[in-house]
Amino acid sequence: MRSDGTFIAVEVDDAAAADAELARRLAEACPVDIFAQRDDGTLEIVAASLDECVLCRLCLDAAPDGAVKVIKLYDGGAVL
Numbered sequence: 001m002r003s004d005g006t007f008i009a010v011e012v013d014d015a016a017a018a019d020a021e022l023a024r025r026l027a028e029a030c031p032v033d034i035f036a037q038r039d040d041g042t043l044e045i046v047a048a049s050l051d052e053c054v055l056c057r058l059c060l061d062a063a064p065d066g067a068v069k070v071i072k073l074y075d076g077g078a079v080l
């Protein structure tokens with residue numbers, strides 16, 4: 001799944017997005033609430049919060065390698 005803001009996009013591997021434990025960890029990790037957990041346990045990317053990203057990398061640390069990508073649209077699509 002992927003969601004695009006104006007400056008930031010977030011892409012999460014589909015298998016990872018369906019993992020309730022990972023969704024919980026991401027929702028807990030992100031200081032600006034870009035991740036939420038739906039009632040069914042799956043991950044939601046909160047589009048309205050995307051451009052609040054502070055590039056802290058906590059979501060990358062909380063997820064298996066490559067499962068989450070933070071994409072800097074303002075920097076030609078560079079990946080954090």
Ligand code: SF4
Pocket residue numbers: 010029030031032033034052053054055056057058059060070
């Ligand atoms: S880098 Fe930080 S602020 Fe940005 S989405 Fe990940 S946890 Fe949230």
